[in-house]
Amino acid sequence: MISVIIVEDDNMVAEVNEMYVNSVDGFSVEKVFNNSWNAFNYLCSNKIDLVLLDVYMPGMDGMKFLDELRIKEIKTDVIMVTAAHDVEHIDEALRSGVVDYLIKPFEYERIKKSLLIYKKRYNLLREKKLFVQEDIDTLITQNHQELKRLKKGLHENTLEIIEDFMKNNVKDFTNSEELSENLKMSRVTIRRYLDYLEFTGRVIKEMEYGTVGRPGYLYRYNREVIN
Incomplete structure (x- = not known):
């Protein structure tokens, strides 16, 4: 089971995201935090696979949160789930290694797709000790495949x-x-x-x-x- 925490200060959004995550097979939300420092302290003593993280948070913002994770060498993956859609935030988040970036509001199918792609990556990294090129291509080309699917039939x-x-x-x-x-x-x-x-x-x-x-x-x- 892939363990997840949600870091979101809007209670209604947090509840919806928790429902979304728990509805996808193989995922379980362990905790929901409305303060990023509390979430960070929890990660310091608990192993969590995936964090759904907002940018605009009390305590410290999502970008600082990512910095602190790397400084403390906390090995958890992050999907940004935020209203922040400016280039600076997106560029910084991607450089920090987030596995996906979802801009609010989004539909259930979008977050489901993100989680299923993550699960495939998660399982593949744990099932094999050595990779061939095809395995690596599977890890890094999911979004390219989705782009091709969307473009199919367009003129x-x-x-x-x-x-x-x-x-x-x-x-x-x-x-x-x-x-x-x-x-x-x-x-x-x-x-x-x-x-x-x-x-x-x-x-x-x-x-x-x-x-x-x-x-x-x-x-x-x-x-x-x-x-």
Whole structure:
């Protein structure tokens, strides 16, 4: 069983994430912390495989938390689960060795995918003492495979039309319905392309509050990737 702790100061978000993690076979949430120092002290005396870590935390922020883990040589893996989507935080987290970076809000399938990829890596590292190249490729190419899956069936001209529209409306959030009306494409088609653009970091997605039924999403082009 892969042991997990959640470091999150929003109780509602923590409860949802705990439910998500425990629903994936092979994972068990051991503790939930709303203060990062308490979580760090727990890790100093308890072996935990994986930490779900927010950036904005009381006590010390997530970036400092990562630094302290490395200084103390605490061997636990980290998935960032945070609203921080600026380049500086993402770059620093990746350089610190996080295994994934999830931007709030996200859907259950996204965190499930992250956990399943991690479990495959976790099991592979414990099942073998020596690796061949194919094993290493399995460890490091999961996101590339997902990218190929998302891109399958997409057409460059359609992608260019949608991306150009988003670039020209960079200051405003829009939803798939508005895009469908403006571009004369079906909402299903629009969402497939938006999912791809979000995965590649060119579009930012946020939850649209106040919607009836299933939650809706708003999209805006990522200013950081505009030349």
